[in-house]
Amino acid sequence: MEKLVINGGNPLFGNVNINGAKNAAVAILPAAILASKGVCTIENVPNIEDINCLEIILEYLGCKVESSCNSIKIDSTNIVTTNATIPEVRNMRASYYLLGSLLSRFKKARVELPGGCPIGDRPIDQHIKGFEALGATVTIEHGAVNLVAEKLVGTTIYFDVVSVGATINIMLAAVLAEGTTVLENAAKEPHVVDVANFLNTMGANVKGAGTDVIKITGVDELSGCNYSVIPDQIEAGTFMIATAACGGDVTLNNVIPKHLESISAKLLEMGVEVVEDEDKVIVRSGNNLKGVNIKTLPYPGFPTDVQQPMSTLLTMAQGRSIVNESIYESRFKHIDELKKMGANVKIEGRIAIIDGVKNLSGANVKATDLRAGAALVIAGLSAQGKTEVEGIEHIDRGYLYIEEKFKALGADIRRVNI
Numbered sequence: 001m002e003k004l005v006i007n008g009g010n011p012l013f014g015n016v017n018i019n020g021a022k023n024a025a026v027a028i029l030p031a032a033i034l035a036s037k038g039v040c041t042i043e044n045v046p047n048i049e050d051i052n053c054l055e056i057i058l059e060y061l062g063c064k065v066e067s068s069c070n071s072i073k074i075d076s077t078n079i080v081t082t083n084a085t086i087p088e089v090r091n092m093r094a095s096y097y098l099l100g101s102l103l104s105r106f107k108k109a110r111v112e113l114p115g116g117c118p119i120g121d122r123p124i125d126q127h128i129k130g131f132e133a134l135g136a137t138v139t140i141e142h143g144a145v146n147l148v149a150e151k152l153v154g155t156t157i158y159f160d161v162v163s164v165g166a167t168i169n170i171m172l173a174a175v176l177a178e179g180t181t182v183l184e185n186a187a188k189e190p191h192v193v194d195v196a197n198f199l200n201t202m203g204a205n206v207k208g209a210g211t212d213v214i215k216i217t218g219v220d221e222l223s224g225c226n227y228s229v230i231p232d233q234i235e236a237g238t239f240m241i242a243t244a245a246c247g248g249d250v251t252l253n254n255v256i257p258k259h260l261e262s263i264s265a266k267l268l269e270m271g272v273e274v275v276e277d278e279d280k281v282i283v284r285s286g287n288n289l290k291g292v293n294i295k296t297l298p299y300p301g302f303p304t305d306v307q308q309p310m311s312t313l314l315t316m317a318q319g320r321s322i323v324n325e326s327i328y329e330s331r332f333k334h335i336d337e338l339k340k341m342g343a344n345v346k347i348e349g350r351i352a353i354i355d356g357v358k359n360l361s362g363a364n365v366k367a368t369d370l371r372a373g374a375a376l377v378i379a380g381l382s383a384q385g386k387t388e389v390e391g392i393e394h395i396d397r398g399y400l401y402i403e404e405k406f407k408a409l410g411a412d413i414r415r416v417n418i
């Protein structure tokens, strides 16, 4: 077991390179199962724990997987089983993308119910509704989802909620189906578009990704291809907010500024300087930031995955801020930890009422989920004195070398064994 030890108070200066997007990569790797010939070479893949888990799962299914630095080659020609029932499947959320991919190519799949961050109820009813609409029979037994279909036939599916996972999963299931599938009320997140682009590079016919109607015309087969994953919107947001919290001047390289607009807009409203360039964003921050109100929404709204880092920043902003978490019912677990550091926050259901304090003060805190972990690191970096963050296995699921990157920007942070 490890923890992060942070001596807070240093401003951040310099350059940081943002990784490939976790939530795109964790869908693109399972999508590689769809290639019945050729090899998928995927670049700009973050070497994080969730990716390591997926590599193990793909090898278990019979894929040949070779990884070096940020590149992964996957040969799915000779898959030997459609039963994904090893512990790694339960350790992560994105293992549910195996359902769409295996069903699509083999017309059957057995996948253990996914795990992931404990941030509230996370049903998969919209995924199941989509698989059934395409012609699959779905049963859940002994903690696993079983899918079987004689054939998959395109149809129109209206999602009752905007779901990233269901949109991607049904895209995966529909790319080899007979006829055309129309997804209405689809998610528009950048990673949905990235997965659609990957599928099209493999030979699929997916149109409209990035809007709320996606049209998929089935093709006979898909092949390997070369593809590079988009930059991580959430990692970028985390470093932007950390710079705002600590003060300083940081250039984030390898970003798509358009994907960061909802975050940049809130930082500007608070009094942070944000300058966008082609593939970089410069963030400059001093003192006296103003509190703002936030409501998390599907893209292009403010991302729920950035809410926890952002609410940490707001605990140190002047005046009152209201944070409305509209996507998940229990994504405020970091707040109790922030209170140990002197934050003044009241939670009422999905609303956090934050009255800014001048400074947080270092304390021993524990991360309960991935973005809570990032939020506590930001709190520690900006607080006065020493903070120890436990539960950093959650952080490692989604951030690569978080302490190395902050150290290179001037932070006093190190990883130690407990």
Ligand code: EPZ
Pocket (backbone or CB within 6 Å): 023, 026, 093, 094, 117, 121, 122, 123, 124, 125, 126, 127, 128, 161, 162, 163, 164, 165, 166, 187, 234, 304, 305, 327, 328, 370, 371, 398
């Ligand atoms: C993805 O989760 C991300 N995970 C999450 O990132 C992110 O918070 C979330 O999208 C929203 O942007 C991955 O991509 C692996 P959803 P997902 O389906 O797909 C409800 C992070 O920190 N819903 O878009 O599981 C659901 O309860 C993680 O990187 C249903 O009701 O999220 C939620 O309220 C955490 N029925 C809302 O929709 C369903 O069948 C959005 O969930 C599916 C979802």
